[in-house]
Amino acid sequence: MDDLGFADDRPIEAHDQDLLGRSTFARNLAAAIAGWKNKESLVIALTGAWGSGKSSIKNLAIQEFATNPSHEVIEYNPWEWTGQEKLSSSFFNEVSLAIKRKDKSEDGKQLAKVLRQYGRKLNASAVLMEGFAKYLSLFLGSALVTSYLSFLTENPIAQTVMIVLSGGSALAASAAALKRLARFLSDRAEGLDQSAKENELTLSEIRGEIRTLLAKREHPLLIVMDDIDRLSPDQMKALFQLVKGNMDFPNVVFLLLFQRDIVEQGLELAGFKGAEYLEKIIQAPFSVPALSTERLEAVLFERLNAILTNEPQLAGKFDTDYWTGVYRKGLSQFFHNLRDVYRYTSTLAFHCRLLRGADVAEINAVDLFALECLRTFAPASYDAMPQHKVALTGSGLLMRQDQTEKGRITDIVQSIVALAPQDYRSGVEQIIKQLFPTLDWVFKNTTYDGSTHGRWLRESRVCRVETFDRYFELALPISEVSNSLLHSLTMLLPDSERFCDILRNQNEPQQKAVLDRLESFIDEFPIDQSSAVLETLLNAGEVVHGGESSITTVSHPVQVFRLLRFFLLRNDDLTARSELLLRAFEKAKGYLVMERMLGLESSHRRKAEPTDLDDAGYEKLKLMFVADLLAKANLDPDAFLAHWNFISFAYRLNDFADGAGSQWIKQQVTTLKRFVLFAEAAVSKGTSYGGNGAATFYFVRIATLEDLLGIEACQRWMEQIQRAELTETARRAIDLVEEALGKHQRGEKSDFD
Structure with a gap:
């Protein structure tokens, strides 16, 4: 695409151009063809609608063969030729020339030669029969024809019959008709004479030699025919007859590309039952993979x-x-x-x-x-x-x-x-x-x-x-995740650094797809290396994209938490689970995943529901989580305030350690800069749905301000704010805080509290 965005509509030629993930299908198709070695030929059809990517898949498959010179691919365009005579003649000539050009071995040269001879004999026979049909009335009444046929007939009795017919019917043909007939037979005789000079073998003997030479080949000969749906009905008929009747040889694979309904309709017009006829010819039908x-x-x-x-x-x-x-x-x-x-x-x-x-x-x-x-x-x-x-x-x-x-x-x-x-x-x-x-x-x-x-x-x-x-x-007045990747990640679960590196390098949609799919592999996670796996999952929660869950989706850290919990539940013993998680958290400080794990445990206990951890383990994990998180917060207060999950962390500290989150905030928010960071962290995002679809809006809960910093403290800081010095994001946060405080002062109930 150039700088204006114009693009041509040609099929892609290489795997690095594949935008739709068709390379795997093309590689598998090429591997299946390369592995074919049988006594008979194989006819493969790749069908799909216009624009579905048939030719692109074909090009990708052929690219696989290009890496091995012994894999010979012949692309034949039948729509360039018209008529049965030209179709068969051009086909065998193209195949012969391609083999001669690519295979310099003695067998290759001989195969090219006999294919050319075979094509000429078939062509001569087809043309002769076509001429017989055209001049049938003349054949029945012409001495010249019967004489010619007697010449072609080796059986003496047949020759005698032909001579008798010749004598009895000479008067039945006009001079002009005889002249046209003579010209036809003369031309055909020249072709037959040339064929005879090249080789005295019969058609059956040539077929036998072709079969022998092809059977000796290490790899199959791939013949590709594209755009078959561009042919006329008669050309379609001739092409499929050519494939079915004349190329039933070992180590030959045909790859035919077409839109199935068009070809079926064409064959119907040519006098066949299209679908049934194709079933008799095609052994391996494939459809272009559905595009997600x-x-x-x-x-x-x-x-x-x-x-x-x-x-x-x-x-x-x-x-x-x-x-x-x-x-x-x-x-x-x-x-x-x-x-x-x-x-x-x-x-x-x-x-x-x-x-x-x-x-x-x-x-x-x-x-x-x-x-x-x-x-x-x-x-x-x-x-x-x-x-x-x-x-x-x-x-x-x-x-x-x-x-x-x-x-x-x-x-x-x-x-x-x-x-x-x-x-x-x-x-x-x-x-x-x-x-x-x-x-x-x-x-x-x-x-x-x-x-x-x-x-x-x-x-x-x-x-x-x-x-x-x-x-x-127009003038003045906008994953599929491979099984190989999933397998690699599963095998790397005990290796936290390598696992997290791979996950970190995926973009946000790819991460979501990977984490979604990994849930189905929980039973394959190595249970004998449980501690290492738990460490990896705790660390993974810190490297994936953050963000909040919505009604229809869960955030990436929540997806990782689900993996960790489901893996833990493979162990039936609550105490063993708690000990495993404690050991893992000592080494891997995965606060995002651990917060959700402890939050779920807390909820289960409030509701008197079954828990995942034993009581002693739960209490130890809470103490460790609070101490380590506060240590991290004190190490860099600005970074902690700016963390996208800061508000949730603060509430969790309050819940687990008697208001430790609020105490930390009041101790650390000592400058306007930190108050602005707190205000930005307090902003929540919502989505409304109306006539124009989804709309995003932002708000601040008065409860958040009151619970974590206090209304009076917020008001004092607001009096010192200089909006002109703020970024756009900070200004929006301050405006929302001001709006929430104003409603609170007026005694108005907020929609969000």
Whole structure:
């Protein structure tokens, strides 16, 4: 992709270009082919829809063969040839030339020679029979034909019969017909004569020699035929007949690539039952591996991120929450393969450049991304939208909001949707509804006040009439984890340093996938090295990405805690578990995992539920956790205050050691800098769900301020704050603290306490 994002649509050629994880499948396919050694040929089919990556997988498989010169691969393009004669002739000629070029051994030279002879004999026979059919009436009435046939017939009795027929039918043919027939037979005789000169072997003898030479080969001969679905029905028929009837040789593997439904339909038109016919020819059918949504989205989002990186104006105002709603409800329905991704992002990059503006973005990036999706995949719907600007933006001066108007606008939207291809209509409708909240009064019975409309205008949203035209005039006015990796990690569990290094080097989604999948390997964790495994898991909690859990997901440290707990539960003895965990924590100070372990134990005891540890072990672990965590906090108070899990740590210290967390905070928050750090740590994040999808908001609980530092102390520090000297993050935290304190002073109940 160049700096504008344009990309060609050629299949990939090498494993390092593989964005969709198809390399493993291609390597396995190549290994299966390389290992084939049988008395008969093998026909493999790789089928998939247009754009699914058949040719890319084929190229990756062939790349595997390129490392060993003795693996011969012949790529044959049947769609370059027409007619049975040219197809068979070109096929054997191409195979012969390829072997001659690649295999310099005596056997290789001989194989090339006999394949060429075989092709010529087959071709001569096919052409002769074709000519017989064409000139059948002349054959039955021509002395020339019967004489010619008698010449070809070695049996004396047959020759006599032909001569008699010749004498009895000479008058039946016209002079012109005889002339055409003579020319045909003369040409064919020349070909047969050449074939006879090269070798006097019969077709059966040549086949025998080919079989002998191929059987001696160490590796199979791979013949690849791509784009079979581009052939005409008759060409498809001829190709499959060629494969089925003339290449039933040992150590030959055919790899045929096509879209199955198209080929089946073509064979039906050629007079066969397509599906049944393919079943008779193909021994090993494979489909292109299904493409997971996650992999495709990873490629799409990577390219979108690259576009935003090149467009800092758009990136600076990119609303992630808004994008999430628009993508999940609408855009996600349009991307099924890499071609879709490339088509979309190539032109999107160009239009982003056109609309970037001088100093600030003149359009809303999310709106542009969504409209470009419509322009790419549903152009008729996109083109119709400018015709309905007033209805879509709700900008009519006298626009009524009654049932009649609702019906009219509903009809307009449906007419736009109906212009899209059938498979895209649902996505088109959802995008329109997401981009134009001005229609919510029609579809949701929801209206918005002036401040909301003002925000839309500030954000240059397409739903505002003032900025609508810019989007259409295009001028001023965004793991699968391998089993090998999981196996390696399982084997490395006793080696904390190496295990954590591998985990640390994974990005956040990959870490999540690894930790998710490792749960299924708990029973394979080495129980005889339990102490070492527990140390590793405690340390792993410190190297994974942090963050809080949500309703639908758990944080990475919680995932590690689950691994540690499930592993512990493999030991049925509570005392043994406690001793193992104590020994591990003495060496590996995994505070994040241990906090969750002790928190769960505390909860079980409050609810009188069964516990994972014995009482003595639990108490010892609490004391060790409190002492070590406070020591760590005193070593670098600023770093402890800035830790993303600081508030949780503080509450845990309070719970386990009679308010030790609050005491530490009051002793250490002695400067404005540390109070700001405390304020930033006190900020919580929430998510709301509305018409535009998920939205993030931030807040501070008055209980957090009161429990950990005290209301009066917070108020005293707030009086000394100089906002102009604060970073944006710090300013937001101070504003939220001020808001919480204000509500408390006014006696208002907070929604978050």
